[in-house]
Amino acid sequence: MTVKTATVLTLALTATAIAGCAGGQSAAPQLPAAAFVSGAQGPSENYVIGPLDSLTIFVWRNPELGGKVQVRPDGRITTPLIADLPAVGRTPAQLADDITQRLGTFIKEPLVSVIVDNFSGTFSQQVRIVGATAKPASIPYRANMTLLDAMIAVGGLSEFASGNKARLIRFDKASGKQTEYGLRIGRLLKQGDASANVALQPGDVIIIPESMF
Numbered sequence: 001m002t003v004k005t006a007t008v009l010t011l012a013l014t015a016t017a018i019a020g021c022a023g024g025q026s027a028a029p030q031l032p033a034a035a036f037v038s039g040a041q042g043p044s045e046n047y048v049i050g051p052l053d054s055l056t057i058f059v060w061r062n063p064e065l066g067g068k069v070q071v072r073p074d075g076r077i078t079t080p081l082i083a084d085l086p087a088v089g090r091t092p093a094q095l096a097d098d099i100t101q102r103l104g105t106f107i108k109e110p111l112v113s114v115i116v117d118n119f120s121g122t123f124s125q126q127v128r129i130v131g132a133t134a135k136p137a138s139i140p141y142r143a144n145m146t147l148l149d150a151m152i153a154v155g156g157l158s159e160f161a162s163g164n165k166a167r168l169i170r171f172d173k174a175s176g177k178q179t180e181y182g183l184r185i186g187r188l189l190k191q192g193d194a195s196a197n198v199a200l201q202p203g204d205v206i207i208i209p210e211s212m213f
Helices: 003-024 092-103 147-153 185-191
Strands: 054-059 067-070 076-079 082-086 112-118 126-131 137-140 167-172 177-182 205-208
Touching: 054 092, 067 076, 082 092, 092 112, 126 147, 137 147, 147 185
Parallel strands: 126 205
Antiparallel strands: 054 067, 054 112, 076 082, 126 137, 167 177, 167 205
């Protein structure tokens, strides 16, 4: 065997070994495709109030005890007769019950309703998109939201994004575990590949790396 032949054989074996190692790496699982427009729209889980949400509190026959309030960064609100009431982590109905209980000390059988005017939600109800996108952001989850909806909200991919190497991190409340899924955002936005559109869930985190070249 000549030196040249041995060199070629060595390079070939090295390339095969590298390819074998690459092929042996476990790829991130893929999520099932979602329709661009859902045929069966439905509500999501109950909305949970988050910091900086704007609320309208209405007390029947006692409008002076309600009004518009904003949830403070510490997660509490203050209304007439009620100071520092925890609001974050409560649904509007639960917060209305809390206010009803507090007001029961001052008025007989108060009837209270809480309306969310402007919302951000808690982190567990937001979809966060970071990395190589036009404007990384945390956006409130909307019922039946898909990957396409989220990418429109953040202005799509940046010039150097590697969209087909993006990842979605999802936390499973039931198991307490976090799972990573592969995304093909480049195929979705640049080629219109409908199979690359996936349904999102509250709390999802989308990470988009930059291309190395």
